[in-house]
Amino acid sequence: MADIISRKEWGAAKATGSYTRVSSTRGVKVHYTGGPVPARIVDDHSVCVQLVRDVQRMHMSGGRETRYVDIGYSLVACPHRKVFMGRGPGHLVAANGPGLNAGHYAVLALVGSSGFTTPNEGVKHAVRDAIEYLRKEGRAGVEIKGHRDGYATACPGGPLYAWVKAGAPRPSGGGSSASPSSTPADLAKLLPMLKLGATDWHVKTVRGLLHARGYVPADLLSTEFDAALKTLVRLFQGAEGLDADGIVGALTWRELIGALPELAANDEAWAVKTLRGLLFARGYDPGALWSTSFDAALRAVVIAYQRAEGLAPDGIVGPKTWRRLLRL
The missing domain is CATH 1.10.101.10 (PGBD-like superfamily/PGBD)
Structure with missing residues (x-):
């Protein structure tokens, strides 16, 4: 079950316009930040909160060449296995690229191109939690793709994309009742x-x-x-x-x-x-x-x-x- 952090809880700014509704999608595309993410993020959840706020501010101020009405992602997954509410299910995203937003929801993993670059267990679980939430609440289909699939970009970065290409499996031992090995x-x-x-x-x-x-x-x-x-x-x-x-x-x-x-x-x-x-x-x-x-x-x-x-x-x-x- 996704541990959802509401927009109120993370201090989201109010959207400047209305969302376009979508009844379903073929699946979900996974993104990374494309910039530096401090390595200390895995030890300090407040870094996650601030980063999500910064991403929303950048999107709404025109940092992606056009001003978005809100953060461009459906959900955001952090290293502490928490999922931040973005636009949410049932709403058109703005992050997948021109002509590609209606096909898939967009989940941002708080992984960067420097600093924290390799997704930990918490991020992987959070991405999976976000996908399952979008399937349940937003009729997302079975596809799990990277942003670069069908769009010219390095996103979601090498380590994260390798995991996505492998089917985005949950980490071994995660979510299981069995005790993981600690030898x-x-x-x-x-x-x-x-x-x-x-x-x-x-x-x-x-x-x-x-x-x-x-x-x-x-x-x-x-x-x-x-x-x-x-x-x-x-x-x-x-x-x-x-x-x-x-x-x-x-x-x-x-x-x-x-x-x-x-x-x-x-x-x-x-x-x-x-x-x-x-x-x-x-x-x-x-x-x-x-x-x-x-x-x-x-x-x-x-x-x-x-x-x-x-x-x-x-x-x-x-x-x-x-x-x-x-x-x-």
Whole structure:
């Protein structure tokens, strides 16, 4: 079920004209922003809200060569598995291109051409939620296409379009009652290879995990893989008996992640340091980063994180919370 954020909730400006009605469409076209999206968007939902407002403002001010009466999309999907109401079902969009708007609804995924460029699990679920909502409420057909299908554009970008071309499948384990695997080896296979020069929100994950291992980056929140971070990665790799090439691949991820047991209040475990490091990388203050004690203050932070991510706010760190912390 789509977690809809109403126009009132996201502070939408009032449309300057009336919408053209559509009774049905052949399906949905998926879009990306076509510009920079801050990597911190996955840690801060307020960035999503502001970005949607900015897109509406740009559309209504003529940023697409003509002034739209409203945001050009039916719905907007964000990395936190939330769906912003745009024009909504039953209304002609303005984003697919001349002569193409009546054929498909338009869903914008908050993924960009720089910064946050690879859709996470939350975005993929949100896009699927939006599609199913449009099928139910707006008689959208079965087609799922990218903006570039039938129109000369790079939208929706390489990573997002590859997923669309594959049928836009829901992420494995997502929406299932089964507990997703949280073994380091399995999770490491899902994480990207990172090296000098990379800009990716997973760089913050590396920094948080290195800190938990006793290798303290100068900047814990940077998404830039700089020379100083490469030096720390090489030191860690050497100490763990890995090839000290400074590249974070599957083997290095596996060692950085370590064991991920279920954690709850009053637990005393080395993995609590991993938890603290990841929470810090996600913009939360977990207290003493070196502490191995799962105290009441840490439990309160975990609950706040779970609630923000749409997880059961029980304060227990199990497979789903570990995977979300790793942005999987």
